[in-house]
Amino acid sequence: MVYHNTDVRPNSPRCAMYKFVTSLVIALLISGYAAADVDVATTVRPLQFIIEAIVGNSGTVTAVIDQNDSPHQYSISPSDRTSLAQADLLVWIGPGFEVFLADVFSRRAERGEVLNVSTIVGLQLITSGNNQLDPHLWLDSRNAVLIAEAFTDRASNLDPLNAPSYRENFARFASEIAALRNSIDAMFSAPVNSNYLVYHDAYQYFESQFGIRHGLALLDNPEIQPSMRQVLALRSSIQELQPDCLLMEADSSRSLLSTLLEGRVVQMETIDLLGNRLSGSIAKVDRYAQLLSDVAESIASCVYQTGPN
Structure with missing residues (x-):
């Protein structure tokens, strides 16, 4: 016959063990929820x-x-x-x-x-x-x-x-x-000419903070293609501006750009506004800083042609 220790008096060792285990479980549950x-x-x-x-x-x-x-x-x-x-x-x-x-x-x-x-x-x-x-x-x-x-x-x-x-x-x-x-x-301490194009007006916050400004935005809304009348007006504005470069995004319409530029050769910089091309090796806590740094370098490469000296 096997006898079990059923001594659970308040001051007994078994009771003390029960209290310890119960307190430990409650503490773990509370910390689990809190953390x-x-x-x-x-x-x-x-x-x-x-x-x-x-x-x-x-x-x-x-x-x-x-x-x-x-x-x-x-x-x-x-x-x-x-x-x-x-x-x-x-x-x-x-x-x-x-x-x-x-x-x-x-x-x-x-x-x-x-x-x-x-x-x-x-x-x-x-x-x-x-x-x-x-x-x-x-x-x-x-x-x-x-x-x-x-x-x-x-x-x-x-x-x-x-x-x-x-x-x-x-x-x-x-x-x-x-x-x-x-x-x-x-990076933008040298003067920047305003004769560069932007595919659509997506860079105003950056430009405003760092004191630069584009000469012409081709589209107000990238989801709406320009009418023929608007295309002709844009061609005239581009001819007058004589742009050196263009800021665009990965999903910008190449065919529309070809139509608007009419064979004009300009440096094109694709800006990663959303950080879609960021390397997976970059630590998560550093990804915003890398995004903004990449945007700055791409814009500088455009407005200074090869980047600031």
Whole structure:
């Protein structure tokens, strides 16, 4: 016959063991919930890069519009809807840009689970002639820092245990971007002629921050092709401007450019506005800085022909 020790009196060793094990399990459960990684879903990759710099190793950050998609032709998929539904926080430019996601984000915004970066106080915002917001606001490094700061506050509330890490990461990010801004200022210290073309007016934030300005934007909206009358007017403007170079994107229409340039030889620089060509070897916390640095170098190569001396 086997006898079991059933001594569970308050001061017995067995009772003490029960208390220890119970306390340990409760502590592990509490810490597990408190330290749960934050799950963030952004719309475009530049926002993903900014948020990644703050999250670090304390969560996951995804972009529903990946490097194989264009914000101008994107259509939300069932898997994207699932990713958005599972995220703790959604981050977007705003309904004026990501129109295709407005229904999803508006529902989550009612529950306070959305960060609309275009409404952040102090952001440098640029509007077009028809009073539409230029959505490429991440191309101003000051905006990137404000977005990172606003997210740091939201993440700290969502995940208090990792708040010190988020704030430390933000301080690092702000310092890194300040140094990058000084470097880009030096890159464009020489005078820049305004006789370069842009495929569409997507560079205003960068140009405004660093004191340069293009001579002519070929398209107001890359999704709308110009009429024949507009083509003739653009040809006349190009002839008058005598441009040296053109800033374009990977999805710019080569056939339209050929039609507008009429055989004119200009240096063409393809700008990676969304960071789609960034190397996978770049650390996640450094990807926004690399994106802005690459944009600066590409623009400098265009406006200085071979880059500044």
